[in-house]
Amino acid sequence: MPKYFPYKKIKYGGQYVPETLMPALLELETAYEKFKKDAAIQTRFKDLLHHYAGRPTPLYYAENLSKKLGCKIYLKREDLLHGGAHKTNNAIGQGLLARFMGKKRLIAETGAGQHGFATAMIGAFLGMETEIYMGVEDIERQRLNVLRMKACGAKINPVEIRPGIGTLKDAVNEALRDWVTNVRTTYYLFGTAAGPHPYPTMVRDFQRVIGQEIKQQIKHHAGSLPKVIIACVGGGSNAIGAFYEFINDDVGLWGAEPGGKGIKTGHHGAAINCGCDTILHGSLSKALCDEDGQIKEAYSISAGLDYPGVGPEHVYLSQTKRAKYFPITDAQAIAGFKLLSQTEGIIPALESAHAVALAVEYAKKCQPDDIVVINISGRGDKDMEQVAKYL
Numbered sequence: 049m050p051k052y053f054p055y056k057k058i059k060y061g062g063q064y065v066p067e068t069l070m071p072a073l074l075e076l077e078t079a080y081e082k083f084k085k086d087a088a089i090q091t092r093f094k095d096l097l098h099h100y101a102g103r104p105t106p107l108y109y110a111e112n113l114s115k116k117l118g119c120k121i122y123l124k125r126e127d128l129l130h131g132g133a134h135k136t137n138n139a140i141g142q143g144l145l146a147r148f149m150g151k152k153r154l155i156a157e158t159g160a161g162q163h164g165f166a167t168a169m170i171g172a173f174l175g176m177e178t179e180i181y182m183g184v185e186d187i188e189r190q191r192l193n194v195l196r197m198k199a200c201g202a203k204i205n206p207v208e209i210r211p212g213i214g215t216l217k218d219a220v221n222e223a224l225r226d227w228v229t230n231v232r233t234t235y236y237l238f239g240t241a242a243g244p245h246p247y248p249t250m251v252r253d254f255q256r257v258i259g260q261e262i263k264q265q266i267k268h269h270a271g272s273l274p275k276v277i278i279a280c281v282g283g284g285s286n287a288i289g290a291f292y293e294f295i296n297d298d299v300g301l302w303g304a305e306p307g308g309k310g311i312k313t314g315h316h317g318a319a320i321n322c323g324c325d326t327i328l329h330g331s332l333s334k335a336l337c338d339e340d341g342q343i344k345e346a347y348s349i350s351a352g353l354d355y356p357g358v359g360p361e362h363v364y365l366s367q368t369k370r371a372k373y374f375p376i377t378d379a380q381a382i383a384g385f386k387l388l389s390q391t392e393g394i395i396p397a398l399e400s401a402h403a404v405a406l407a408v409e410y411a412k413k414c415q416p417d418d419i420v421v422i423n424i425s426g427r428g429d430k431d432m433e434q435v436a437k438y439l
């Protein structure tokens with residue numbers, strides 16, 4: 049299991065945490081190695097992905113959108129997964145790992161509420177006490193998911209760094225504080241492919257089923273691999289899950305970063321395009337910084353992409369030029385949201401709408417037979433109140 053993703057002299061990833069957390073990370077690393085080799089638990093994981101979560105999710109040929117954009121568009125329907133987003137894959141995997149380690153309590157951070165809800169679901173299923181940290185701004189803009197978490201019996205801990213201010217970064221900080229204090233009983237179920245090692249690798253492993261299925265399904269439907277796979281990038285879990293199986297293939301890997309109000313305005317979350325090399329939440333990666341190297345606030349219309357950092361493996365893929373990452377503005381994402389809803393009757397999450405918008409850009413240079421796969425990471429019900437004014 050690689051601790052680092054090396055590029056020239058820089059080693060992205062690693063474990064940059066207070067000494068008090070090191071034993072917990074080492075315990076996690078060791079347990080995960082055992083978990084991977086335990087045949088019974090791996091069978092249980094696959095069984096739950098199938099019967100509880102509803103995998104495999106369909107790969108749907110979007111005929112109307114294809115006609116409109118002038119190439120062959122397939123949608124990987126993670127929006128149809130139980131819970132409404134890809135986050136369920138990782139929550140089931142880490143939930144089982146927590147149990148395997150004998151932990152009694154789950155904690156998690158959440159932005160869009162999808163990871164919080166996935167953790168609440170699995171906490172209820174496993175009969176574990178579950179607490180979710182969530183920024184006050186996100187509690188306001190993702191109210192439906194807050195109610196869904198409560199319905200599953202999870203406790204929500206609002207995080208407010210200044211009056212009315214608090215998003216995903218702040219929720220991660222609070223969850224880390226809780227973990228340091230309660231490390232013996234508590235498992236920190238991290239929601240994205242970032243954070244200290246082994247989280248980026250572990251979350252990728254739990255999400256790579258997305259790409260494995262895409263590969264099988266596209267060969268079956270289209271008889272060849274796609275020209276490109278497009279996914280949105282917050283911390284990077286749905287994107288690395290969709291990309292990983294294709295790393296050694298001749299397939300383009302394109303990530304949509306949150307371009308917010310536009311890169312020039314400074315109000316965005318495009319960590320790969322605009323970030324500096326720095327440490328955030330326990331790993332060396334790229335994150336938005338000011339002139340003094342302090343982490344800057346991110347901004348995105350979509351709570352799940354409103355994060356100043358990104359997972360280290362994406363930085364590695366970008367630096368080695370294996371994958372490309374493009375900022376997509378709020379306005380483009382809203383246009384993508386409406387386009388998919390109105391051509392196919394599929395309402396994407398605002399996060400996934402960034403990937404749709406990037407596909408619109410990509411399609412401008414495509415030939416009619418080019419195959420494009422868009423990972424629809426989640427469904428848009430949670431965003432309806434927020435987009436109401438654009439409808």
Ligand SMILES: Cc1ncc(COP(=O)(O)O)c(C=O)c1O
Nearest residue numbers: 162282283284285286352399426
């Ligand atoms: C539907 C959906 N897609 C994407 C993301 C972004 O996360 P990641 O980059 O880890 O896939 C989120 C985060 O909450 C989400 O809810």
